[in-house]
Amino acid sequence: MRPLRIGVIGLQFGMAHIEGAMRCGAEIAAICDCSAEHLRDAGERYGIPEEKRFSDYHALLERGDIDAVAVAVPDQMHRALACAFLDAGKHVLCEKPMALTREDTRAMIRAADASGRQLMIGQICRYTPAFEKAKALVSNGTLGEVYFLESEYAHDYMKLCDNWRADPLRHGVIGGGCHAVDLLRWLAGDPREVFAYGTHRLLPQVPYDDATVAVMKFDGDTMGKVFVSTGCKRDYTMRTVIYGTKGTLICDNTSPTMTLFTAGADGMAHEPEIIEVEVNNHNAAREFEAFADAILHGKPVMTDAREGARTVEVCLSIIESSATGKPVRPAYAF
Numbered sequence: 001m002r003p004l005r006i007g008v009i010g011l012q013f014g015m016a017h018i019e020g021a022m023r024c025g026a027e028i029a030a031i032c033d034c035s036a037e038h039l040r041d042a043g044e045r046y047g048i049p050e051e052k053r054f055s056d057y058h059a060l061l062e063r064g065d066i067d068a069v070a071v072a073v074p075d076q077m078h079r080a081l082a083c084a085f086l087d088a089g090k091h092v093l094c095e096k097p098m099a100l101t102r103e104d105t106r107a108m109i110r111a112a113d114a115s116g117r118q119l120m121i122g123q124i125c126r127y128t129p130a131f132e133k134a135k136a137l138v139s140n141g142t143l144g145e146v147y148f149l150e151s152e153y154a155h156d157y158m159k160l161c162d163n164w165r166a167d168p169l170r171h172g173v174i175g176g177g178c179h180a181v182d183l184l185r186w187l188a189g190d191p192r193e194v195f196a197y198g199t200h201r202l203l204p205q206v207p208y209d210d211a212t213v214a215v216m217k218f219d220g221d222t223m224g225k226v227f228v229s230t231g232c233k234r235d236y237t238m239r240t241v242i243y244g245t246k247g248t249l250i251c252d253n254t255s256p257t258m259t260l261f262t263a264g265a266d267g268m269a270h271e272p273e274i275i276e277v278e279v280n281n282h283n284a285a286r287e288f289e290a291f292a293d294a295i296l297h298g299k300p301v302m303t304d305a306r307e308g309a310r311t312v313e314v315c316l317s318i319i320e321s322s323a324t325g326k327p328v329r330p331a332y333a334f
């Protein structure tokens with residue numbers, strides 16, 4: 001079978017997709033960035049010849065030598081590029097968050113349905129080794145019934161937000177917090193209701209709260225909490241704790257160990273088990289492998305258009321709740 005031929009658009013975080021695709025044996029058929037400097041830097045770094053470098057993504061649309069693209073441009077452009085490439089018959093791996101509005105997620109779902117191509121949303125935390133292990137421990141019953149789980153996205157954007165991230169639509173809860181929201185959704189399902197508070201005191205340069213806490217309830221009385229801080233004075237973390245009837249797991253995307261407490265015969269949790277785990281919070285190779293596997297074998301991707309849209313729906317509901325002071329029930333009708 002010939003290797004997949006990939007185009008990558010947006011060459012900052014997009015470089016992770018070049019590396020992920022290369023590690024999986026795909027061919028980089030084209031790279032694109034509207035910044036001449038970023039295009040040259042990525043081209044030189046990965047040895048991509050001049051004739052495969054483009055400054056305008058439209059040039060990639062009609063090329064017959066591209067099977068799929070990775071879209072890593074600012075969030076506001078995800079809809080335009082994803083829809084254009086799907087309409088042109090290409091499979092699309094689109095960066096998270098899928099989009100910043102419900103209107104955009106719906107348009108992307110329609111484009112994916114009409115195209116018959118894969119639209120995978122890059123919720124990369126589902127490939128973080130610690131979170132893959134957490135998912136396995138929930139699924140195989142080690143933790144028993146999960147009754148509460150929490151995750152946080154704490155990442156200092158002090159030097160990261162003097163650009164498209166300062167758009168009021170690009171609230172921290174959707175921009176980065178979508179990772180923690182998606183993780184909770186993956187582990188516990190769709191929350192039925194959310195309630196949130198926010199505060200704004202660390203990043204005066206953005207027009208939205210820089211810290212938000214949201215509580216939520218899932219089916220079966222399971223409770224959840226997400227904390228998002230984009231001005232925090234600490235190193236990046238997605239500390240996550242899962243409380244079940246038989247055990248508790250504490251893990252992170254930046255820690256080489258996870259801590260697992262399980263109840264013994266007396267019903268008590270004694271010494272915790274320390275589980276070593278690879279630290280890889282941007283596991284682009286595993287993410288790309290899943291994308292390629294779905295394309296090559298006609299399988300559905302885990303984070304398809306509707307899955308990406310559900311995560312956006314929860315994020316928007318959290319933002320709405322913290323603005324109105326009222327609980328919000330996310331609407332998953334798409």
Ligand SMILES: NC(=O)c1ccc[n+]([C@@H]2O[C@H](COP(=O)([O-])OP(=O)(O)OC[C@H]3O[C@@H](n4cnc5c(N)ncnc54)[C@H](O)[C@@H]3O)[C@@H](O)[C@H]2O)c1
Nearest residue numbers: 010011012013032033034035038072073074075095096124
């Ligand atoms: N999965 C993750 O953990 C993760 C991490 C970082 C960023 N992201 C996402 O990746 C995307 C890009 O983020 P970033 O940090 O690389 O942003 P960035 O602003 O650093 O880089 C964006 C790049 O896209 C280029 N670009 C902008 N408009 C373009 C266009 N129309 N055509 C071609 N190139 C264009 C810019 O020149 C720039 O090189 C965003 O959606 C972001 O949310 C995801």
